[in-house]
Amino acid sequence: MLDLVHEAGDWDLSALHGLAEPAARATLSHVDLPAAEYEIALLACDDARIADLNAQFRGKPTPTNVLSWPAWDLSAATEGDTPDLPPEGDVDDPESLGNIALAFETCAREAEEQRKPFSAHVTHLIVHSVLHLLGYDHIRDKDAALMEETEIAILASMGLPNPYEGGAEMPL
Numbered sequence: 001m002l003d004l005v006h007e008a009g010d011w012d013l014s015a016l017h018g019l020a021e022p023a024a025r026a027t028l029s030h031v032d033l034p035a036a037e038y039e040i041a042l043l044a045c046d047d048a049r050i051a052d053l054n055a056q057f058r059g060k061p062t063p064t065n066v067l068s069w070p071a072w073d074l075s076a077a078t079e080g081d082t083p084d085l086p087p088e089g090d091v092d093d094p095e096s097l098g099n100i101a102l103a104f105e106t107c108a109r110e111a112e113e114q115r116k117p118f119s120a121h122v123t124h125l126i127v128h129s130v131l132h133l134l135g136y137d138h139i140r141d142k143d144a145a146l147m148e149e150t151e152i153a154i155l156a157s158m159g160l161p162n163p164y165e166g167g168a169e170m171p172l
Contacts (some may be wrong), residue, residue: 001024001038005044008044019123023127024130026154028130037094043101050063064106066100068129068133070097072086
């Protein structure tokens with residue numbers, strides 16, 4: 001379900017795939033979507049590349065940890081509601097949910113600053129971005145609360161603690 005493309009950065013592609021695939025599957029499972037019917041493209045890049053993408057698509061010429069581009073406009077109809085589900089694909093012809101880009105240097109720096117294992121931080125960012133592909137957002141307070149609650153529940157199902165608790169180290 002995951003198409004991993006390495007463009008730049010010091011990513012261990014085998015390790016990244018081993019984190020991203022289960023995180024994406026857990027996220028889809030949480031919203032009752034069969035992972036086999038969907039696919040996601042994941043770009044493993046560096047800060048320079050993600051800064052270019054951030055400038056191009058968001059008008060912010062600075063690095064960020066993750067960007068996502070949903071294939072479908074699945075925004076919630078009213079503030080705080082769960083977004084609509086994407087069209088169904090099938091095993092023989094999976095439906096694209098969209099694209100994600102992860103910047104190695106920013107992810108590594110944030111993990112160190114937050115005293116979290118790199119793998120746990122990346123897992124959280126994958127869950128976060130797959131939720132964006134599914135129409136979740138955090139611009140309005142109620143939407144942010146829903147997204148955060150959903151992330152916490154998904155990560156807990158994977159045996160990971162709440163990433164929003166200050167200073168809490170995440171085991172992996």
